[in-house]
Amino acid sequence: MASQLLRHSLRAIARTTATKPLMARATTMSARSQLYSVPMITRPFSVAKPCLSAGEADSDLVHKLDEELSYEKENEETTQPAFIKEFLEANSFKLDDKAGHDEVTLTRTFGNETVSVLFSISDINNGETEGFLPEEDEVTEEDEVSFPVRASVTIEKNGKGAVTIDTVAQDGEMTVESVMYYKDGKLASDASAESDWQRRGLYIGPQFGELDEGLQSLFEKYLEERGVNAGLAAFLPDYVEYKEQKEYTQWLENVKGFVSA
Template sequence: MASHLIRTSLRAFSRPAFKAVATTAAPRNVIPATRIMPMITRPIATRFYSSGTVDSDLVHKLEEELQYEKSNEESAQPEFVKEFLQANSFQLEDKVGHDEVSLVRTFGNEKIRILFSIADINNAGPAEDFLAEGEEETEDDVAPSFPVRASITVEKDGKGAVTIDTVAQDGDMAIESVMFYKENKLANEQSAEADWQRRGLYIGPQFAELDENLQALFARYLEERGVNAALATFLPDYVEYKEQKEYVHWLDSMKTFISA
């Protein structure tokens, strides 16, 4: 009760002074001083940038690796790439930072795309894995190439598309499956919707179970379109070349990020 009387008397004491100063009514949206002060006195947040103790060592090692790899890197496009593209009608589509590569061309009224990935370099095993039991490796032995999966899509406008999955190894293109799509987009589109639609489609018979003459004709069908021994030799070589380029790019990107 006493505290209530004190607060009341203080308000009564201060009210006349207030009226003497405030000759006009204050706008309703004026923020009281007691609410403004905390906003003014609140400390401003400051960002602190710090560097880990390992950063400089990691950057130094990345730079060492980068310089070593660059010293062994070919400055221009390798001859085997130039020779293959000059001898064939394919155009190369290769984006830095992507692990998939495409070879594209036209054949009459067809659009042909060959898609492969550098991830297949992980399928390469030690040379001794390819030796027969009891056989020893010699200097003249050439290690077989690792298998590279290549998906060949042949499109015709308004007629659908055929996708033929193959494996390239040791100069041979082995066919694994042949699929037909009534809609061209289902053969190429990489969306979740297209993937869902493909799941419900009949993908075709087991290729190895087809009549041998039919298998041979499919192989000749691809050969006419440039899917041949030259391509089978080119794919593993390009995968190795591309993987090396991406590794150098990765080293440079990591060094730039860590040192920033």
């Protein structure tokens, strides 16, 4: 018991002894500060949340984006247009449309073949804008600007390769531009850098318009039997407009959220 009391006493003395020099130094520094009138420098403390978007135009841009978004949502279709369902059912195509992506694919089977139609909504910017355009309130169906939609049609047979036919849909007609054959069917659709490199060295075939007229007619009939026809030509521009509108509305939403964050 006595030894424990002795250890406690020694620890207390040690703490007191260790503290005195620090107190002495603090007293000395304080005295020197008063002697030489040196002002104490302090750093202001703030708990305010940092401003992440500090640009002067940010709030105005967000407001304008919100106005545009509200207008688009008021005029957008809340359900899928009937023309999409009607086309898919009548032509046995399946639609592959990923939100946020520029390209759309239609696929179907025909006998032992797989038919794919690849097109892009960027073609909506290809409308003819040169020359005189009537005022908005004077526009009629005849005055509406038509835009071409390029569609790459690939017909593949297992083990037999594939053909890719470049077409343009406009004014209810499918126009063929070229026909290319791939011995390796993978090259017709594979987007890898290796496949792209191999495609560059292949013969792409003649211009379609240079072929014998009878051969051209038979190629067009060949495509029609596989669903690449006037119905597809009418569908593509309508779907491009529909998807572009959806993507534009989502773009407004995304950019507004980013600027206001």
